[in-house]
Amino acid sequence: MQTPKKIAVVGSGLVGSLLAIYLKRLGHTVHVYDRSPDMRTVEFSGRSINLVMSNRGWKAMQDVGLEEEIRKIGIPVDKRGIHLQDGSFVTQFYGKEGEAIFSLSRGVLNRKMIDLAEEAGVDFFFNRKIWDISLATATLFEGESEQGQWSELKYDIVFGADGAFSRIRHRMQRQAMFDYSQEFMSLGYKELHIPANEDGTHKIDKNSLHIWPRGNFMLMGLSNLDGSFTCTLFMPFEGENSFEQLKDEKALVDFFATYFPDTKEVIPDLVNDFFKNPTSYLAIMKCYPWTYEDKVALIGDSAHAIVPFYGHGMNAGFEDITILNELISNYGDDWKTIFSEYQKSRKPNADAIAELSRRNFIEMSTKTADEKFLLQKKIEKWFSDKHPDKWMPLYSRVTFSLQPYSEALAIGDFQNKIMEEVMQIENIASKWNSEEVEKIILQKLTTSIGLLD
Amino acid sequence: MQTPKKIAVVGSGLVGSLLAIYLKRLGHTVHVYDRSPDMRTVEFSGRSINLVMSNRGWKAMQDVGLEEEIRKIGIPVDKRGIHLQDGSFVTQFYGKEGEAIFSLSRGVLNRKMIDLAEEAGVDFFFNRKIWDISLATATLFEGESEQGQWSELKYDIVFGADGAFSRIRHRMQRQAMFDYSQEFMSLGYKELHIPANEDGTHKIDKNSLHIWPRGNFMLMGLSNLDGSFTCTLFMPFEGENSFEQLKDEKALVDFFATYFPDTKEVIPDLVNDFFKNPTSYLAIMKCYPWTYEDKVALIGDSAHAIVPFYGHGMNAGFEDITILNELISNYGDDWKTIFSEYQKSRKPNADAIAELSRRNFIEMSTKTADEKFLLQKKIEKWFSDKHPDKWMPLYSRVTFSLQPYSEALAIGDFQNKIMEEVMQIENIASKWNSEEVEKIILQKLTTSIGLLD
Incomplete structure (x- = not known):
């Protein structure tokens, strides 16, 4: 058991709320500050990409006994549903039978997490703006405005779970070393909406992550419990097929008729949604160190904001908590060691999921429309099913395993090299599941087995 | 001629002062703000690396007629003087006969630049702290402290010449996109001092840039007009041969006796200098964009802080001014285009000198002690002397030419590939200046001539 501390968590987002539950259960006093109003009292929509919970996220839920509660508000998604431009629809399963990611509405999940944290005894302080911190004394500075009067809030430990534009990190940034x-990406995104049928059912398959891959832009859709879908249009800000070009109703409607004809029926409010909802930015933030002595630690997006194309922003943040919790078990009250080991352990994995996420835009927006790529995935799946001990596809490593992201990335690169060679085999399309191909892959694996786990 | 504007330059460093002279001569009202006292009224030492002016810097001086004035306060340095650990001393000329860089004391030069700017009619405001800016209105916010009362200073155009930790950039950083x-480098630096002889002469050759290359650390020295040398010790903060290890007088004196025995005579105040002067950090800052519409522009270190190993921090900043001035000539009052073209033109070159500077630490600290490297440089010089139209060594491109840094870097990489092959020739040490080697290089150049300018 740890000596109880007075701990502040800045940010009541998903990571902040879950971290607060963990810390409270360890016996600490936990205060969560958020500059925004309590999201349970306000509408939350217009600029959100649905979340997908995968094994890393579930692990953090399980350890604190919340899995069952959260599964109730999610929908299992076991495959990509790919809407090709010729109107055809193909599916690609994510993993083995029974493996699925879970689609969750950000608003619904976050409200639930705050409820659960309050039940656990965490105190939330909404509409309280934290502008700065004294790192050496874990003192927060709070006030109405950045230039106004501030009051001091003294803690033993402060966690900065205040997201990509973290004020806690902002202070750390002004330290040497x-x-x-x-x-920022040249790509932005906008939320669109597929409403439920009148009887509350989904208009398209709720167990698919829908993608309309169109090269340098794409539309995707994830199901909600109420029968609706949250859709997200990703496209460049400028240039060909960009937000800049869709400046009036006619341009927008023509564009959708050309590239997403099958959405006409299901997105009835396209024009209104498009011009009402903001166009949001995508950015990758990296930093190091993540901690200051035994006083302050960054966690989640404040330490590693990534792009959403692997669906791992929340999962990576929740895994931060899992690792932190393990280190607390190992090192007890030695917060200096806990924080130092935490950042050393997490940094390479945060960098790896940042890289994997960046690459996955190309996979989603371009490769899923490419026959050769679909064949490659089919071969990988076939070989993996035959030799589960020898080949776990990259997506499964990242999503359905708890293998550190950095290892998953390294092994994925190695596997990809083998698959590139396999795809060069003559007539591969006709003999993709032959003994000959199986032997070639086995041979290639054996000659470099040292790289595999 | 331009329409006169009211322009603020934040920062009275070298780039800020020179820029102010340019702008004043174009007919603008120019106010320079600096948070520090007028450096002409205070001592300026203890954490400075001497400057070297090379062709890019001189070009900016010439265009505004200041070259002659500044040459008087500098000392030409035409070679590296390399102090090997075995006590031997070898030299390596930087360029052709008559080519030299100029050693300048930062304090002396900066004070002179401020004098010249005031003579030109620029107004300086010292001890005036600029904390923030409204980018859209070019309004500066000034006050005693960051949390205190601020007053507004309204301009037509603001230049942020406020260095690596620029407040102007700090505001831009909080914009999307x-x-x-x-x-930060794992390497720090500390200033040391070689005093003049009693008769005012230099204790070691004043026309050499002295290096004591020792692998992961090095000492260097540059001459001052008064007979002294400003020396800089570069070494890691932690680990083997690091600042961390030199924690007391005995450790320091032993260390210098082992690695820099020939400095014992010339650095009499080693212990005092070492423990009095701070250990300073080295950082590389990059950003983009550098400008905000027609209102605000970053220039010099605020846009591109680099490490000092190529001696090009000031030169790159002065070249920013040269390019800006050319664009002003081309585009007159169209500041939007001037700023847009300025950043597009300078960004790739700033990135290139950042990379060249980073690489040059290895060259100075390690390669200059390597016989093979010295031979390679000798071959390059010999070939370049024979075929000046076909081969300008990288150092000369960067230092004695005005070729854009990005081109110099690309061509330097190409030349290096050729030299690596040349160094593989059997018995190269004995036949380095033979017709055979000359022909081989000519041949290699011809087969890839497309890459050369």
């Missing part, structure tokens, strides 16, 4: 980068 | 990175 603090590495930091922010990189 | 602003890419930024800061990366």
Whole structure:
């Protein structure tokens, strides 16, 4: 058991709320601050991409006994449903039979997490703006405005779970020896909406992650419990097929008729949604160190904001909590070691999921429309089913395993090299599931087995 | 001629002061703000690396007629003087006969630049702290402290010449679509001092840039007009041969006796200097965009802080001014185009000198002690002397030419590939200046001539 501390968590998002539950159960006093109103009292929509919970997220839920509660508000999604431009629809299963990610509405999940944290005894302080921190003393500075009067809030430990634009990190950034980068994508996104049928059922398959891959842009859709879908249009801000071009109703309707004709029926409010909802930015933030002595630690997006194309922003943040919790078990009250091991352990994995996520845009927007790529995935799945001990596809490693992201990335690169060679085999399309191909893959694996886990 | 504007330059460093002179001569009202006292009234030492002016810097001086004035306060340095650990001393000329860089004391040069700017009619405001800016209105916010009362200073155009930790950039960083990175080196530096002889002469050759290359650390020295040298010790903060290890007088004196025995005579105040002067950090800052509409522009270190190993921090900043001035000539009052073209033109070159500078630490600290490297440089120089139209060594491109840094880097990489092959020739050490080697290089150049300018 740990010596009880007075701990502040800045940010009541998913990671902040779950972390608060963990810390409260360890016996600490836990105060969560958020600059926004309590999201349970306000509408939450217009700029959200649905979440998918996968094994890393579930692991963090299980350890604190919340899995069952959360499964009730999610929908299992076991495959990609790919809407090709010629009107055909193909599916690609994510894993083995029974493996699925879970589609969750961000608003619904976050409200639930805050409820659960309050039940656990966490105190929430909404509409309280934290502008700055004294790192050496874990003192927060709070006030109405950045230039106004601030009051001091003194804690033993502060967690910055305040997201991609973290104020806690902002202070750390002004220390020497603090590495930091922010990189904005040339791609933005906009939320669109597929409503439920009148009887509350879904208009399209609720167990697919729907993608309309169109090269440098794409539309995707994830189901909600109420029968609706949250859709997200990803496209460049400028240039060919960009937000810049869709400046009036006619341009928008023509564009959708050309590229997403099958959405006409299911997105009735396209024009209204499109011009009402903001166009949001995508950015990758990296930094190091993540902690300051035994006083302050960044967690989740504040330490590693990534792009959403692998669906792992929340999962990576929840895994931060799992690792932190393990270290607390190992090191007890030695918060200096806990924080130091935490950042050393998580940093390479955060960098790896950042890289995997960046790459996955190309996979989703371009490769899923490519026959050769679909064949490659089919071969991988076939070989993996035959030799589950020898081949776990990258997606499964990332999503259905708890293998560190950095290992998954390294092994994935190795597997991809083998698959590139396999795809060069003559007539591969006709003999993809032959003994000959199986032997070739086995041979290639054996000669470099040292790289495999 | 331009329409006169009211322009603020934040920062009275070298780039800020020179820029102010340019802008004043174009007919603008120019106010320079600096958070520090007027450096002409205070001592300026203890954490400075001497500057070297090379062709890009001189170009900016020439265009505004200041070259002659500044040459008087500098000392030409035409070679590296390499102090090997065995006590031997070898030299390596930087360029052709008559080509030299100029050693300048930062304090002396900066004070002179401020004098010249005031003579030109620029107004300086010292001890005036700029904390923030409204980018859209070019309004500066000034006050005693960050949390205190601020007053507004309204301009037509603001230049952020406020260095690596720029407040102007800090505001830009909080805009969407602003890419930024800061990366600290694991290496720090400390200023040491070689005093003049009693008769005012230099204790070691004043026309050499002295290096004591020792692998992961090095000492360097640059001459001052008063007969002294400003020396800089670069070494890691932690680990083997690091600042961390030199924690007391005995450790320090032993260390210098082992690695820099020939400095014992010339650095009499080693212990005092070492423990009095701070250990300073080295960082690389990059960002983009550098400008905000026709209102605000970053220039010099605020846009591109680099490590000092190529001696190009000031030169790159002065070249920003040269390019900006050319664009002003081309586009007159169209500041939007001037700023847009300025950042597009300078960004790839700033990135290139950042990379060249980072690489040059290895060259200075390690390669200059390597016989093979010295031979390679000798071959390059010999070939370049014979075929000046076909081969300008990378150092000369960067230092004695005005070729864009990005081109210099690309061509330097190409030349290096050729030299690596040349160094593989059997018995190269004995026949390095033979017709055979000359022909081989000519041959290699011809087969890939497309890459050369």
